[in-house]
Amino acid sequence: MPQEKTGTEYDDAAARDSRQSRENMTSAPAIEIKYLSVYREGQTVLDKVSLRIEEGQSYAIIGPNGGGKTTLLKSILGLIKPDSGCVKIYGESPAVNRYLLGYVPQFHTFDFSYPISVRDMVLTGRLGHIKGIRRRYSDEDRRCAEEAMKTLGILHLADRTLSDLSGGEQQRAIIARAIVGNPKVLLLDEPTVYVDSPTEEKFHDILVELHKKMTVIMVTHDIGVISSGVDVIACLNVKMFTHYSAEITSDMILNTYKCPVDLIAHGLAHRVLHDHSALESSPEPVDTEISDRAADGTDKIRCGCTGHGGRQ
Secondary structure, X not given: OOOOOOHHHHHHHHHHHHHHHHHHHHHOOOEEEEEEEEEEOOEEEEEEEEEEEOOOOEEXXXXXXXXXXXXXXXXXXXXXXXXXXXXEEOOEOHHHHHHHEEEEOOHHHOOOOOOOEHHHHHHHHHHHHOOOOXXXXXXXXXXXXXXXXXXXXXXXXXXXXXXXXXXXXXHHHHHHHHHOOOOOEEEEEXXXXXXXXXXXXXXXXXXXXXXXXXXXXXXXXXXXXXXXXXXXXXXXXXXXXXXXXXXXXXXXXXXXXXXXXXXXXXXXXXXXXXXXXXXXXXXXXXXXXXXXXXXXXXXXXEEOOHHHOOOO
C-alpha cells in the first residue's frame, strides 16, 4: 500500500514543478503551434497551421477576411479547442499559461456606450490576477492600471467615460486594458480597422514602445498597418505561408489571396501581377516596379480580381 505524502514532500514536488515551469519558459518559444486544424460546420477554418514565435519578436499575420486569423488567435488563447494539432505558450498549454497573454480583440466587439470610466475599464484587465471569492482590486492592481494608462498616454483621461473618448483614445484604452496584467505576449486582432490615418500613425509608435517590453503578434487583412519594425510576416488563408522573415514574397501573396494582386510597399507600388489565364503555365510571377505612389504613403494590397470586390 503506497504511503501518503507528507507536507514536506508535497512542498518539494510543487517546487520541482515550479522550477520545471521556469525552465520551460526560458528555453521554449513564446508561441509554438504544430499542425493546428479547426473545422466549423463542415468547413475547414484552419488547415494544419504551424508556426513558431520566439520571445521578443514582432510577428504580423496578414490575410483576407474569413481566412482564419481570429480563429488562430482564439486557439492561442484557449478559447477555441482545435480538432487536431497543439498550441504551446512557453512550452505549456493555453490553460496553464494563458495569464502570460494580453489580448486586444476587434474594435467592434466593445460596447463603448456602457457607462464605465477609463480607469475602471482598464482595471478589468486585472481580474485574472485576483484570487479568492471576494474579487476586490488591490493597491497593486490600481498601480498597474495607472502605469498602463501612463504608457498609452491616457492617464489624464482616467475618470472620463468611454463614450466621451475619440476613436483613437478608445483604442488606447483597449490596449491599456490588455497590458495591465503585464503580459509577456500581446495579441492584437485587426487593431486599426475603425481608426483614421493620424490615429494609425500613433498606433505604430505605440507598438514600437510595447515591443521593447513584450512579444507582439498582430493579425490584419491590411498590410498597410504593418510597420517596418516587424520581424516576421506570415500570410494566412486557412493555410499558413511564411519564410520566417519580414519579406512578403510573390508566392506568399498568390497562395494567400488566390489571385493576382498589386502590392504597394511603403508608398512605392511594386507590382506582383499575373494574368489569371497564365497562372498555371507561369508559376512564378513577374515583378515590375511602377512609378505611381500610394496616396497615403502606406502599404496596401490591391486585388485585381472582381470576385474579391477589387481590393483586399
